[in-house]
Amino acid sequence: MKKIFVLDTNVLLHEPNAIFAFEEHEVVIPAVVLEEIDSKKRNPEEIGRNARVVSRLLDGLREKGHLHNGIELDHGGRLKVELNHRSFVKVQEMFGEVTNDNRILAVALNYHLEELETASPRSVVLVSKDVLVRIKADVLGLTTQDYLSDRTAGPGDLYSGYSNIKVHPSIIDEFYTYRSLQIKPLGLNFSLYPHEFVILKDEMGSGKSALLKVNEDVTRLEPLYMSNEPVWGISARNAQQRMALELLLNDDIPLVTITGKAGTGKTLLALAAGLLKTEDDHKYKKLLIARPVVPMGKDIGYLPGEKEEKLRPWMQPIYDNLEYLFDTKKSGDIDKILMGLGSIQVEALTYIRGRSIPGQFIIIDEAQNLSRHEVKTIVSRVGEGSKIVLMGDPEQIDHPYLDSVSNGLSYLVERFQKEGISGHITLEKGERSKLAQVAADLL
Structure with missing residues (x-):
């Protein structure tokens, strides 16, 4: 089922193309987000550049229709700049101060409550990179998440550049004899990458080992290019x-x-x-x-x-x-x-x-x-x-x-x-x- 994603300002300042990252779902940009983006556009740093990119993207999308009525995006999703759903009454019960963050929360909450009254309610998700905004959204009973589309891997899954492989000691002996090993006969159940390092260790438990490097076309393991001599001391x-x-x-x-x-x-x-x-x-x-x-x-x-x-x-x-x-x-x-x-x-x-x-x-x-x-x-x-x-x-x-x-x-x-x-x-x-x-x- 299609969802409604309400975007916080920090998502667009981090990644302007986040507008197009939600596939067939509806993307809602609260009016207060436009105000915050406008206040950042003269910033000389990366944040200012992203604010200007967002402004140009939205200006280009106006050719498809009025943004406050909603427009269809090329990939099947829908974008809307939200001018309604601004009532602060429900949010004020929890968070009394009228801040920009709370105004964004109000839009998401009012959308959520409105959807609950329909026959087929859509899930409303507030997307923010601000941890405290996500916590406050959770207090209000809203579904919330960080913007994840630009993440390359989980914190513990980043490419390390080397692998430890346990092999039969005869394979290590073969490398020292011929100064090369073909990768395919090793029967590895994971991929190696160009210039990745490999530490071969004896699966029988001895101290025998070898340090090798994958060649550019990932067909064989080779000895290191440089000796272990000091470099500038x-x-x-x-x-x-x-x-x-x-x-x-x-x-x-x-x-x-x-x-x-x-x-x-x-x-x-x-x-x-x-x-x-x-x-x-x-x-x-x-x-x-x-x-x-x-x-x-x-x-x-x-x-x-x-x-x-x-x-x-x-x-x-x-x-x-x-x-x-x-x-x-x-x-x-x-x-x-x-x-x-x-x-x-x-x-x-x-x-x-x-x-x-x-x-x-x-x-x-x-x-x-x-x-x-x-x-x-x-x-x-x-x-x-x-x-x-x-x-x-x-x-x-x-x-x-x-x-x-x-x-x-x-x-x-x-x-x-x-x-x-x-x-x-x-x-x-x-x-x-x-x-x-x-x-x-x-x-």
């Missing part, structure tokens, strides 16, 4: 870090994604690989390092000085790692080194839109704070002969409209896992310090 401390360096140092993989908790070595490994490829091997003309300017907690407001001075607090984690890699002794030494080299550029992502970036090793840190649209914008900037690395912790998100499975980094990992031009690894073991590892696990 940095050596892999665990199997996943070695996998990360394998992807970072392979020039045939132009897109690499790395996820992991704080302290697992994402930034340090990427910087070390970038410095090797740029300064030593001269494979790339420049090392470009960028991260989104999204504050954790309360924003500190405008910062004084020129662009470089304004960016320094946001980029300090990058400078900390560079100081470690260059083994600087005094404060300010890293600035002199970077100025002398001229091939290392630290930027905010604010300045990357519209650029074409050929021949560079690009590192995007804290990519979990990017939306799907922002990730598309960044990756589509990559020019000929460039390599881009995006990394972050999907569990540490400071963006108000993103979560661990709807953020741009997770979306990129899942969409590219079958592509031969990309590789991914999830780092699991913290190497910053024992305290940092315990804190990442417990807090």
